Amino acid sequence: MKKTLLLTALAAALSIGLAHAGEKLVVGATAVPHAEILELIKPELAKEGVDLEIKVFSDYVQPNVQVFEKRLDANYFQTKPYLDGFNTGKKANLVTVIGVHVEPFGGYSKKYKSLADLPDGATVAIPNEGSNAGRALLLLQKGGLITLKDPTNALSTPKDIASNPKHLKFRELESALLPRALDQVDLDLINTNYALEAKLSPKKDALILEGADSPYVNFLVARPDNQNSAAIQKLAKALTSPEVKAFIAKKYDGAVLPAF
Incomplete structure (x- = not known):
């Protein structure tokens, strides 16, 4: 037993x-x-x-x-x-x-308080990966800074910009490097995961930010x-x-x- x-x-x-x-x-x-x-x-x-x-x-x-x-x-x-x-x-x-x-997704600046303050010829950093680059450009279009040839193209690149009234200059960088460029550019389009790692608050610090309907x-x-x-x-x-x-x-x- x-x-x-x-x-x-x-x-x-x-x-x-x-x-x-x-x-x-x-x-x-x-x-x-x-x-x-x-x-x-x-x-x-x-x-x-x-x-x-x-x-x-x-x-x-x-x-x-x-x-x-x-x-x-x-x-x-x-x-x-x-x-x-x-x-x-x-x-x-x-x-x-x-x-x-x-x-x-958001746009950040250490030099300016609003998109309207960006000067003519301002330098804007965006991701260099296809969909992230397109996402950044769609956000800039939403902010009235540019218009795209195809306003809905999620894979747009700077070559697909139809109008650029402020003559923005683009720097395309690997997404992980974008927070380090914040001091060197006028506007920096940063993926939120990297923004959080860099101690940026999208809610408080972003000059422009996608909505909850992203x-x-x-x-x-x-x-x-x-x-x-x-x-x-x-x-x-x-x-x-x-x-x-x-x-x-x-x-x-x-x-x-x-x-x-």
Whole structure:
């Protein structure tokens, strides 16, 4: 009897151990807010048998390359237009899993208090990646500084500007480098994750800012072969939980907005 009870206990312990071991999920993210949000849900995923490992990146290219090459299981940092551009350029087939949040894109200046104060010939820094460059130009168009040949083209470049009344000069830089250029230019168009890392408050510091209706939602991204796996779906559910919504509202004060 004692032997039977002992074997039953060992089997139960082994079963619990296997449940806790679960499946490892390696996810790439930029530091703010993506990695912070992933850290928040890590304990809850562990309870569900998902061992979440977060790899933080300072650029937008490697997280996609490494998911495509199966060095990462998924990533969380980008918008659909950016992903589409990557897939086209690299002949990849990464897919969106679920939309999590919007980071209103903004324009910042240390020299001027409003867009109207920008002088003729002002230097404007924008991202050099396709969809982010287009996003910056669409925002400048919204602010009345330029007009584009196609006012709706999300992939516009400075060559697609139809009118530029203030004769703005453009510097195209890698997104991660834009905050460092703030002292060197008159207006700096910065992705919110990098603005937050640089201690800028989009709500308080931006001269111009996208609204809550921005179509540039940040997605959890995976591959066709794993997008429907149990672990990825548990991650997707955790990322769109009431806990995450409350955390975003409290932590980022309007600089990041839930998309669910």
